[in-house]
Amino acid sequence: MRHRLSAATLAVTAAVTAVTFVTAARAQKGPQMSRSPLGEAIRAAMIASPGLLSGFRDTPRAPTAPYADDIARDLALLDRLAPRLFDPDRPGLGPAGAPTRIALFSRADCAPCAAARAELAALAARMGFRAALFDMGRDAGLARDLGLDTAPSYVLPDKLLRGAMPAIVLERYLRD
Structure with a gap:
């Protein structure tokens, strides 16, 4: 592959050099052609x-997942902290004894936090789940471990949501 790349690079360099001379000569002699000299x-x-480029065309491209490592790290963190985040005995919103499915x-x-709490309380009552409540001042270490720097923020078993979310968005995440 390295040899082909060098040959291709040399061919393009030669073409650019040739075009430079052709362009300079044509500029002095009259009207330009419809196709650019470089092209x-x-x-x-390429015809010669x-x-x-056969090696480039036939080489399969590896699929890329640029955030795969970050996602895996976040999911491992959420899994490790799940007992604290979704503790059924933690103060929260929603029916007593219901499963804790989200942390606020x-x-x-x-003010946005108060609105988020009210919307989440209504959603928890309607959908029958518990929401664990955390204070970013008292629980600053946990918030920092999760990378939460915005209030309100929500934590689900498989995702972190920063900033106020409308109830309809939270409902969608909780149903999936």
């Missing part, structure tokens, strides 16, 4: 050496 030179080089991190004197 024409590259076309001529059709195998130059909020701050005192935070």
Whole structure:
């Protein structure tokens, strides 16, 4: 592959050099052609050496998942902290004895947090689950471990949601 890349690079470099001279000569002699000199030179080089790019065309591309490691790390963290986050004995919202499916991190004197708590309380009562409540001041270490720096923030067993979320969005996440 390295040899092909060098040949392709040399061909393109030669084409660019040729085009530079052709362009300078044509600029002095009259009207330009409809196809650019660079395009024409590259076309001529490809026709003369059709195998130059065969290695590129036939090489399968590996699938990429640029955030796979981050996702795996976040899921492992959530799994490790789940007993604290979804503790059924923790103060929360929703029917007593229902499974805890979400944790709400909020701050005192935070209007969006109060609205989030009210919406989550109504949603928990309607859907029959518990929401564990955390204060980002008292539970600062846990919030920091989770990377939560925005109030309110929500934690589900498989995701972190930063910032206020409308009830309809939370309902969708809780149903999936």
